[in-house]
Amino acid sequence: MASTDKPASPPKPEAPLPASKCPFNYSVVDVTLRVLLFAATVTSVVVMVSSKQTEVVPLPTMPTVRLPLPAKFSHSPALIYFVAALSVTGLYSIITTLASISVALTPAYSKSFLLVFAFLDVVFVGIVASATGAAGGVAYIGLKGNNHVGWNKICNAYDKFCRHVGSSVAVSLFAAILLVLLSMMSTFTLYKKIRD
């Protein structure tokens, strides 16, 4: 007779199911993208820092004299800014990955965190994009030179250096796109929460 008592029990609340499913999906994708962002920024910084190359080239001031001269990222303020910006973004990606995991475990604060993520991600889109632009602009002069003002290309002599700089800029462009996606995702999740 105890089994007949079961239908009298209150119906299961089915509404929270999709709502609780949504933040989980968001969190998984968010954490994945942030881990990817960390990997991209670390790769970019490591490739840029390890770009040093020494070659026997004519002195810029005296073209008749040939000496072993190094090319490294710290010779250009744009590339120094690039390394600094990508390093800070790497640190930011670690912090936000941990924050995103903690939000996944305690969804009560998820709306506030989504707002903070959307705000900060936009700022870092600006930082990473400007660093990519600055390094890309200088790298392009190194690759092609500029005849109008007499800036010689250096990539014919420093091939490894230029490969490293180019790869690093490409990876940082990927990092900027990841940040745009992360920011869009935070905003879209906020939007979905209104409609739910």
Place this chain on the structure above:
Amino acid sequence: MASTDKPASPPKPEAPLPASKCPFNYSVVDVTLRVLLFAATVTSVVVMVSSKQTEVVPLPTMPTVRLPLPAKFSHSPALIYFVAALSVTGLYSIITTLASISVALTPAYSKSFLLVFAFLDVVFVGIVASATGAAGGVAYIGLKGNNHVGWNKICNAYDKFCRHVGSSVAVSLFAAILLVLLSMMSTFTLYKKIRD
């Protein structure tokens, strides 16, 4: 003693007031910032395009020969990208200003428009920031040169050109900050709509 009775009266429903006030304020600030963005991008493009300067300088390839040589933005791919990116952003600011005004008049679609604005603003943050970085990086070489690779500074000869480029980059930095604020505002208004 009558003052002690006051707490017994029912509290005024103050909640709806900010809710109805919020979209109006958002629209006014949004339209203002977008008009400012338009002004900033147009200023930046006009100042950059009008930077042409012709001076009698030594030829880069033959330093003993002095000829009247022009310096203009179209000599540098980074500055061409800068003008293209800022022009597109100016067009974008016109379209979104009109869209923002139409949303203010018909608030029914405001949530969807906020989402679209937040998405597109982030993309344009990336575009304007990368253009600012590229132009800034090249302008810095023009200002200071780079002794390590023998790139001479040109701002001692082309003072007006460099002033124009520097001012243009500064105004585009302002435009990038405006876009960050616009994106944050769209996101924050979405967030507020959840809480209301």
